[in-house]
Amino acid sequence: MRLPDVVPVRLVLADDEALLRRGLRVLLEADGRVEVVAEAEAGAGLLEVVRRHRPDVALVDVQMPGMDGLAAMRAMLAWPDPPALAVLTTFDLDDYVAAALELGAQGFLLKDAEPDALVRAVLDLAAGGAVLDPRITARLLPKLRPSRLRGNAQLATLSARERQVLELLANGQPNSAIATALGLSEATVKSYVSTVLTKLGVENRVQAALVAHQVDTW
Known part of the structure; x- marks a missing residue:
């Protein structure tokens, strides 16, 4: 059932299997927080519909x-x-x-994820969060260039507050949620996130989340 007075996240789905797209559309639109504004079955078509519809998120x-x-x-x-x-x-x-991570993708979702997890992931992505299905985290780590993952040595350079920010970031939280959890302004959180990425030697939130997931201790 669609929720009243909710501005849905605008989403584009790109997959060459029409049945999968149809199923995902039904699941994602069920409660009204996500609207699938277009679908594509190939990359060229994806570029066209994203230009036309300007979605918040593309899967x-x-x-x-x-x-x-x-x-x-x-x-x-x-x-x-x-x-x-x-x-x-x-x-x-x-x-x-792994190649998509190097490009700068902000999320990685398995096609068989639970409907609630898919909706939550799309909402988090729209809010600026990073989404990484825990079932593929361990499989991704060996595929990444060693220079991107410095583990405990890089984590040791973070201040206590920066570690708190990283922990929340690694759980997929957007800046607004991190700000609320830590009692900070979003501008301050944005500054902390930038510093964390620099200290870890990574380029985006998902890469930072992978660093957090691979370390031995906090």
């Missing part, structure tokens, strides 16, 4: 005919104001997911 399969999802994401991330981009994946596509 992108990496394997599509013609221009694949990686090429489409690379193109969109060069735009001035791209949507939040998340990869839809399966367990057997680790190399593609």
Whole structure:
């Protein structure tokens, strides 16, 4: 049932399987917080519908005919104001997911995720959060360049407050939620996040989350 007085997150779905897109649309639109404004079955079509509809979030399969999802994401991330981009994946596509992480994707979701988890992920992405399905975290770590993951040595450079920010960031929390949890302004949180990324030697929130997940202790 759709919720009253809710401005839904505008979403584009890109996958070459029409049945999967249809199923995801039904699941995601069920409670009214997400509106699927367009679908695409290939990368070129994805670029077209994103330009036309300007969604908040795009969920992108990496394997599509013609221009694949990686090429489409690379193109969109060069735009001035791209949507939040998340990869839809399966367990057997680790190399593609690692490549998407290097490009700057903000989320990684398994196609068989529970409906509530999918909706929450889309909402978090729209709010600026990072989304990483815990079932693929361990599989991703060995695929990443060692220089990106410094583990305990990099974590030791963080202040106590920066560690708190990283812990919340690693749980997918957007800046607004981190600000509320720590009693800070969003501007201050944004500054902390920037510092954390710099100290960890990573480029985005998902890479920072992976660093947090791989360390031995906090």
